[in-house]
Amino acid sequence: MAQAKALVIIADRYHEPGYIKEGLGPIFAAGNVDAEFTEDVKALSAKNLQGRQLLVIHRDGMIWPNGYDQPYVMWMTREQEQAVADFVRNGGGFMPLHNSIAIYPKDGPYREVCAGHFISHPAVETFTVHIIDKKHPVTQGAEDYELTDEQHFVECDVDRVELLSRSHSETHGESHAGWAYEYGKGRVCFLANGHTLEAIQHPTYQILLKNAVRWCLRRT
Secondary structure, three states: OOOEEEEEEEOEOOEOHHHHHHHHHHHHHHOOEEEEEEOOHHHOOHHHHOOOOEEEEEOOOEEOOOOOOOOOEEOOOHHHHHHHHHHHHOOOEEEEEOOOOOOOOOOOHHHHHHOEEEEEOOOOEEEEEEEOOOOOHHHOOOOOEEEEEOOOEEEEOOOOOEEEEEEEEOOOEEEEEEEEEEEOOEEEEEEOOOOOHHHHOOHHHHHHHHHHHHHHOOOO
């Protein structure tokens, strides 16, 4: 299995980089993926995606150039959106994780590629994730699981993706929790968990992440 190269954009005001690296690092190592982690959002560019086979984003779309006491702005430019769309359309794999569909432009190429958008989440609590498509390569070996995390409520273009999982809370109800589909020549897999290290390291979520890497890289 040839080594793949990935660009992994992480960390924001509410998600520090250490736990994300600790949680995702073993996933890439197991998949023979040379992953470059970066907190610099400017690293997302068409030039920097050249020669890579996988893009992973685990951060939201907000930055505070004037400080946290001032309004945020969205960091992703239309040029960056188009770079993501072109990368996937031309055969790249893309894994938007957790809050990577939160506070991003809703009317451009990035939203189109992600096939979904964040709506809201309650406080961290324990809920169940149900695997609803057990035949998909991403869900192989995964069963329903319970974890303590942020339950993200999201919209999803259900008419053009394969739904993999749904989250269920007795308090807050249900939402989509994972989907996968092909975009052009490339593949996209969204997974919603990941607000804490414990959530990322949940054994079943680790299975889903490993499978998603393989699937996005067309190794399965």
